[in-house]
Amino acid sequence: MTAHTYPFTQIFHPNNMPQKLQIEEMNRLDVAAFKAAEKLPLIVVLDNVRSVHNVGSIFRTADAFRLAGVWLCGITATPPSVDIHKTALGAEESVDWRYFATTDEAIATLKKEGYVVASVEQCHRSTLLTDFQLDSAQRYALVMGHEVHGVAQEVVDASDLVIEIPQMGTKHSMNVSVAAGVVMWEFVRQWRALGH
Secondary structure, eight states: OOOOOOOHHHHTOGGGOOOOOOGGGSOOOOHHHHHHSOOEEEEEEEESOOOHHHHHHHHHHHHHTTEEEEEEETTOOOSSOHHHHHHHTTHHHHSOEEEESSHHHHHHHHHHTTEEEEEESOOTTOEEGGGOOOOTTSEEEEEEOBTTTBSOHHHHHHSSEEEEOOOOSSOSOOOHHHHHHHHHHHHHHHHHHTTO
8 A cells, every 4th residue: 555645734633633635636547547557357247236236336346446347247237327327436437347148158258268267155165265365377257146146056166266255243145246345355455465
């Protein structure tokens, strides 16, 4: 993480409280610069995600972490969409995306392109996210599933591995956009720890 530099007067703000950054201080990329920038070699695949708000949220997180793309499958809504835009806030324009009629077709394409495909699901013989060790020589695709049914079993079967987020509460699952953000961040964290 890059430390921000502040004028001397901001360091000694009344009550010595941190001050929120102004948008212009954040030095974010514009869409053209984002498109040209090097991306994290990670694609998020949405397996029949029904909520446009979840789709938009995943686009926004993919933009925040500068991922290679988001692939939308089956009933998953695609841009342009006013409802996706409500949560994506324009990230659907910066992040590359593709649509596939079936998730199986997307997985087959990813495997031909040399990606390691990881479904994020609760399965026998899954790898806990806390135990997962990223191979920085690989490119990865994360498959996120339907809000009720999760990742389809045939997609799990076609995956190279299954990653499970440890949970300790009463609920059997997490919101798909929240789960996607948790796993994306762990991939980002590990890539950065490896010097990327």
